[in-house]
Amino acid sequence: MTQISPLNFVHKVGKFGDHEGKNKNDLLKVSEVNGLLIFQIAQYKNSSFDISKIKLDGLSLPSSLNSTSNLNTRILWFGPNCWLVFSSDLDLIEKEKNQFSETVFAITDISHSRTIIELEGSLVNEVLKKGCPLDISSLKAGDCANSVYNGVTITIDFISENPKKVRILGLRSFGESLHHSITDACLEFGYKAI
Amino acid sequence: MLYIKCPFCGYRSQKEFAYGGDGTVKRPELNQDISDEKWNEFVYLRKSPRGKHVELWHHVAGCRQWFKVQRDTVTHEIFQTTKMNEEIK
Numbered sequence: 001m002t003q004i005s006p007l008n009f010v011h012k013v014g015k016f017g018d019h020e021g022k023n024k025n026d027l028l029k030v031s032e033v034n035g036l037l038i039f040q041i042a043q044y045k046n047s048s049f050d051i052s053k054i055k056l057d058g059l060s061l062p063s064s065l066n067s068t069s070n071l072n073t074r075i076l077w078f079g080p081n082c083w084l085v086f087s088s089d090l091d092l093i094e095k096e097k098n099q100f101s102e103t104v105f106a107i108t109d110i111s112h113s114r115t116i117i118e119l120e121g122s123l124v125n126e127v128l129k130k131g132c133p134l135d136i137s138s139l140k141a142g143d144c145a146n147s148v149y150n151g152v153t154i155t156i157d158f159i160s161e162n163p164k165k166v167r168i169l170g171l172r173s174f175g176e177s178l179h180h181s182i183t184d185a186c187l188e189f190g191y192k193a194i
Numbered sequence: 195m196l197y198i199k200c201p202f203c204g205y206r207s208q209k210e211f212a213y214g215g216d217g218t219v220k221r222p223e224l225n226q227d228i229s230d231e232k233w234n235e236f237v238y239l240r241k242s243p244r245g246k247h248v249e250l251w252h253h254v255a256g257c258r259q260w261f262k263v264q265r266d267t268v269t270h271e272i273f274q275t276t277k278m279n280e281e282i283k
Binding site: 064078080082133134145147148151153154 | 202207210254256
Protein backbone atom coordinates (compact mmCIF):
# COMPACT_ATOMS: atom_id res chain seq x y z
CA MET A 1 0.00 0.00 0.00
CA THR A 2 1.35 3.45 -0.89
CA GLN A 3 1.66 5.75 2.08
CA ILE A 4 1.10 9.46 1.49
CA SER A 5 2.81 11.65 4.06
CA PRO A 6 0.46 13.85 6.12
CA LEU A 7 2.03 17.06 4.79
CA ASN A 8 2.38 15.88 1.21
CA PHE A 9 0.19 18.68 -0.16
CA VAL A 10 1.41 21.58 2.01
CA HIS A 11 5.09 21.15 2.77
CA LYS A 12 7.00 22.85 -0.05
CA VAL A 13 10.79 22.89 -0.17
CA GLY A 14 12.46 26.31 -0.42
CA LYS A 15 13.19 29.50 1.49
CA PHE A 16 10.29 31.55 2.81
CA GLY A 17 9.60 34.65 4.88
CA ASP A 18 12.26 37.19 5.83
CA HIS A 19 15.27 35.14 4.71
CA GLU A 20 16.98 37.56 2.34
CA GLY A 21 20.38 38.85 3.40
CA LYS A 22 20.59 36.34 6.25
CA ASN A 23 23.28 33.73 6.68
CA LYS A 24 21.77 30.43 5.54
CA ASN A 25 23.17 28.73 8.66
CA ASP A 26 21.17 31.11 10.86
CA LEU A 27 17.86 30.35 9.16
CA LEU A 28 15.30 28.16 10.84
CA LYS A 29 14.95 24.77 9.20
CA VAL A 30 11.52 23.19 8.94
CA SER A 31 11.12 19.61 7.81
CA GLU A 32 8.62 16.81 7.92
CA VAL A 33 9.67 13.56 9.56
CA ASN A 34 7.94 10.51 8.16
CA GLY A 35 8.45 6.83 7.63
CA LEU A 36 8.83 6.09 11.35
CA LEU A 37 7.16 3.37 13.33
CA ILE A 38 5.07 5.07 16.03
CA PHE A 39 3.33 3.14 18.75
CA GLN A 40 1.81 3.75 22.13
CA ILE A 41 2.47 1.61 25.20
CA ALA A 42 -0.19 1.82 27.90
CA GLN A 43 0.17 -0.07 31.16
CA TYR A 44 -3.13 -1.16 32.67
CA LYS A 45 -3.99 0.67 35.88
CA ASN A 46 -4.43 -2.45 37.98
CA SER A 47 -1.08 -3.88 36.94
CA SER A 48 1.76 -3.84 39.45
CA PHE A 49 4.40 -4.84 36.89
CA ASP A 50 7.79 -3.22 37.50
CA ILE A 51 8.49 -1.21 34.32
CA SER A 52 12.19 -0.89 35.14
CA LYS A 53 12.50 -4.45 33.78
CA ILE A 54 11.51 -3.25 30.31
CA LYS A 55 14.31 -2.49 27.86
CA LEU A 56 13.02 -1.42 24.48
CA ASP A 57 15.80 -1.29 21.89
CA GLY A 58 18.09 -0.99 24.94
CA LEU A 59 16.13 1.95 26.34
CA SER A 60 14.17 2.11 29.57
CA LEU A 61 10.71 3.69 29.77
CA PRO A 62 11.20 7.34 30.85
CA SER A 63 9.75 9.03 33.91
CA SER A 64 7.36 12.02 33.87
CA LEU A 65 8.00 14.69 31.22
CA ASN A 66 11.21 13.00 30.02
CA SER A 67 12.35 10.98 27.06
CA THR A 68 14.99 8.34 26.40
CA SER A 69 16.64 7.83 23.05
CA ASN A 70 19.31 6.20 20.93
CA LEU A 71 20.14 6.53 17.24
CA ASN A 72 17.07 4.60 16.06
CA THR A 73 14.46 4.99 18.75
CA ARG A 74 12.96 7.67 20.98
CA ILE A 75 10.57 6.96 23.84
CA LEU A 76 8.47 9.82 25.24
CA TRP A 77 6.47 9.94 28.46
CA PHE A 78 2.91 10.52 27.30
CA GLY A 79 1.03 10.43 30.59
CA PRO A 80 0.90 8.24 33.72
CA ASN A 81 1.61 4.63 32.67
CA CYS A 82 1.68 5.64 29.02
CA TRP A 83 4.56 6.09 26.58
CA LEU A 84 4.97 6.95 22.92
CA VAL A 85 7.71 5.21 20.91
CA PHE A 86 9.20 6.41 17.59
CA SER A 87 11.61 4.21 15.76
CA SER A 88 13.24 3.92 12.39
CA ASP A 89 13.36 0.19 13.04
CA LEU A 90 10.01 -0.76 11.53
CA ASP A 91 10.07 -4.26 13.05
CA LEU A 92 10.59 -3.06 16.62
CA ILE A 93 7.16 -4.15 17.91
CA GLU A 94 7.63 -7.60 16.44
CA LYS A 95 11.10 -7.91 17.97
CA GLU A 96 10.17 -6.70 21.43
CA LYS A 97 6.60 -7.93 21.87
CA ASN A 98 7.67 -10.77 24.17
CA GLN A 99 8.43 -8.20 26.88
CA PHE A 100 4.87 -6.91 26.86
CA SER A 101 2.33 -9.27 28.35
CA GLU A 102 -1.19 -8.71 27.00
CA THR A 103 -2.55 -8.72 30.55
CA VAL A 104 -0.26 -5.83 31.57
CA PHE A 105 0.21 -3.64 28.49
CA ALA A 106 -1.76 -2.46 25.48
CA ILE A 107 0.45 -1.79 22.47
CA THR A 108 -1.15 0.25 19.69
CA ASP A 109 0.48 1.02 16.35
CA ILE A 110 -0.37 4.63 15.49
CA SER A 111 2.21 5.16 12.73
CA HIS A 112 -0.47 6.21 10.27
CA SER A 113 -2.11 8.79 12.52
CA ARG A 114 0.59 11.30 13.46
CA THR A 115 2.25 14.28 11.81
CA ILE A 116 5.79 15.14 12.85
CA ILE A 117 7.33 18.53 12.07
CA GLU A 118 10.97 19.09 12.97
CA LEU A 119 12.29 22.59 13.70
CA GLU A 120 15.96 23.40 13.92
CA GLY A 121 17.74 26.67 14.62
CA SER A 122 18.48 29.18 17.33
CA LEU A 123 15.01 30.75 17.02
CA VAL A 124 13.04 27.56 17.65
CA ASN A 125 11.96 28.76 21.09
CA GLU A 126 10.61 32.01 19.63
CA VAL A 127 8.49 30.06 17.15
CA LEU A 128 7.12 27.81 19.88
CA LYS A 129 6.34 30.74 22.18
CA LYS A 130 4.06 32.27 19.53
CA GLY A 131 1.46 29.53 19.86
CA CYS A 132 2.23 27.43 22.91
CA PRO A 133 1.52 28.41 26.54
CA LEU A 134 4.38 26.32 28.01
CA ASP A 135 7.37 27.95 29.71
CA ILE A 136 9.49 27.01 26.69
CA SER A 137 12.75 28.52 27.96
CA SER A 138 12.79 26.19 30.97
CA LEU A 139 12.68 23.06 28.81
CA LYS A 140 15.87 21.34 27.66
CA ALA A 141 17.05 18.42 25.55
CA GLY A 142 15.60 15.16 26.85
CA ASP A 143 12.35 16.79 27.98
CA CYS A 144 8.99 16.26 26.34
CA ALA A 145 5.65 17.88 26.95
CA ASN A 146 2.09 17.67 25.73
CA SER A 147 0.48 21.02 25.12
CA VAL A 148 -1.37 23.05 22.49
CA TYR A 149 -0.17 25.17 19.57
CA ASN A 150 -2.77 27.71 18.47
CA GLY A 151 -5.45 25.35 19.77
CA VAL A 152 -4.05 22.18 18.20
CA THR A 153 -3.05 19.46 20.66
CA ILE A 154 0.64 18.66 20.24
CA THR A 155 3.53 16.82 21.84
CA ILE A 156 6.89 18.59 21.84
CA ASP A 157 10.03 16.47 21.90
CA PHE A 158 13.15 18.47 22.73
CA ILE A 159 15.88 16.64 20.83
CA SER A 160 19.07 18.67 21.16
CA GLU A 161 20.40 22.00 22.40
CA ASN A 162 23.20 22.61 19.94
CA PRO A 163 21.84 22.90 17.34
CA LYS A 164 18.48 23.59 18.97
CA LYS A 165 16.16 20.98 17.56
CA VAL A 166 12.61 19.99 18.46
CA ARG A 167 9.97 17.75 16.98
CA ILE A 168 6.34 18.76 17.14
CA LEU A 169 3.86 15.92 16.90
CA GLY A 170 0.21 16.35 16.14
CA LEU A 171 -2.65 14.24 14.95
CA ARG A 172 -2.45 13.56 11.22
CA SER A 173 -5.87 15.13 10.67
CA PHE A 174 -4.61 18.40 12.18
CA GLY A 175 -1.31 18.18 10.29
CA GLU A 176 -2.02 20.78 7.62
CA SER A 177 -3.40 23.32 10.13
CA LEU A 178 -0.46 22.73 12.42
CA HIS A 179 1.99 23.14 9.53
CA HIS A 180 0.34 26.42 8.51
CA SER A 181 0.47 27.68 12.13
CA ILE A 182 4.13 26.83 12.53
CA THR A 183 5.30 28.10 9.17
CA ASP A 184 3.32 31.33 9.68
CA ALA A 185 5.15 31.78 12.99
CA CYS A 186 8.48 31.19 11.19
CA LEU A 187 7.88 33.80 8.47
CA GLU A 188 9.03 36.68 10.66
CA PHE A 189 12.45 35.06 11.08
CA GLY A 190 12.75 33.51 7.63
CA TYR A 191 12.95 29.76 7.25
CA LYS A 192 14.22 27.06 4.98
CA ALA A 193 11.85 24.18 4.33
CA ILE A 194 13.75 20.98 3.64
CA MET B 195 -6.50 32.90 32.45
CA LEU B 196 -6.03 30.31 35.20
CA TYR B 197 -2.71 28.69 35.92
CA ILE B 198 -3.54 25.18 37.09
CA LYS B 199 -1.21 22.68 38.77
CA CYS B 200 -1.78 19.27 37.20
CA PRO B 201 -0.81 16.58 39.77
CA PHE B 202 1.14 14.80 37.01
CA CYS B 203 2.63 17.58 34.84
CA GLY B 204 2.96 20.59 37.14
CA TYR B 205 1.75 24.14 36.45
CA ARG B 206 0.14 24.59 33.04
CA SER B 207 -2.04 27.16 31.30
CA GLN B 208 -5.82 26.82 31.43
CA LYS B 209 -5.71 26.41 27.61
CA GLU B 210 -4.64 22.80 28.13
CA PHE B 211 -7.55 21.90 30.42
CA ALA B 212 -11.26 21.24 30.17
CA TYR B 213 -13.66 21.92 33.05
CA GLY B 214 -15.44 18.78 34.18
CA GLY B 215 -18.10 20.04 36.58
CA ASP B 216 -18.90 19.54 40.26
CA GLY B 217 -16.37 17.25 41.92
CA THR B 218 -18.48 16.48 44.97
CA VAL B 219 -21.11 14.35 43.24
CA LYS B 220 -21.04 10.72 44.37
CA ARG B 221 -22.62 7.97 42.31
CA PRO B 222 -25.20 5.94 44.27
CA GLU B 223 -23.93 2.54 45.49
CA LEU B 224 -24.31 -0.29 43.01
CA ASN B 225 -27.02 -2.91 43.62
CA GLN B 226 -28.86 -0.71 46.14
CA ASP B 227 -32.47 0.41 45.89
CA ILE B 228 -32.61 4.08 45.00
CA SER B 229 -35.57 6.42 44.71
CA ASP B 230 -36.28 8.31 41.47
CA GLU B 231 -35.73 11.52 43.41
CA LYS B 232 -32.20 10.49 44.49
CA TRP B 233 -31.35 9.30 40.98
CA ASN B 234 -32.62 12.59 39.52
CA GLU B 235 -30.47 14.43 42.04
CA PHE B 236 -27.38 12.45 41.02
CA VAL B 237 -27.93 12.85 37.29
CA TYR B 238 -29.13 16.45 37.02
CA LEU B 239 -28.67 18.53 40.14
CA ARG B 240 -25.39 20.34 40.71
CA LYS B 241 -24.27 22.84 43.33
CA SER B 242 -23.20 26.26 42.16
CA PRO B 243 -21.71 27.79 45.28
CA ARG B 244 -20.18 31.20 45.72
CA GLY B 245 -16.75 30.62 47.24
CA LYS B 246 -14.67 27.48 47.71
CA HIS B 247 -15.77 24.58 45.53
CA VAL B 248 -14.32 21.22 44.56
CA GLU B 249 -14.38 20.70 40.79
CA LEU B 250 -13.21 18.12 38.29
CA TRP B 251 -10.79 19.18 35.56
CA HIS B 252 -9.36 17.19 32.66
CA HIS B 253 -5.83 17.80 31.38
CA VAL B 254 -7.11 17.17 27.91
CA ALA B 255 -4.14 18.54 25.96
CA GLY B 256 -1.59 17.18 28.42
CA CYS B 257 -1.45 13.89 30.27
CA ARG B 258 -5.21 13.31 29.65
CA GLN B 259 -5.90 12.61 33.32
CA TRP B 260 -8.86 13.77 35.40
CA PHE B 261 -8.13 15.38 38.76
CA LYS B 262 -9.78 17.43 41.52
CA VAL B 263 -9.35 21.17 41.95
CA GLN B 264 -10.45 23.22 44.93
CA ARG B 265 -11.17 26.68 43.53
CA ASP B 266 -12.82 29.86 44.73
CA THR B 267 -15.60 30.59 42.25
CA VAL B 268 -15.46 34.30 43.05
CA THR B 269 -11.73 35.06 42.99
CA HIS B 270 -10.69 32.03 40.89
CA GLU B 271 -7.93 31.35 43.41
CA ILE B 272 -6.91 27.69 43.31
CA PHE B 273 -6.16 26.27 46.76
CA GLN B 274 -5.35 22.66 46.01
CA THR B 275 -5.28 20.07 43.24
CA THR B 276 -5.21 16.31 43.84
CA LYS B 277 -5.35 13.05 41.92
CA MET B 278 -8.80 11.43 41.69
CA ASN B 279 -7.99 8.81 44.34
CA GLU B 280 -6.87 11.45 46.85
CA GLU B 281 -9.03 13.61 49.08
CA ILE B 282 -9.02 17.40 49.16
CA LYS B 283 -8.00 18.35 52.72
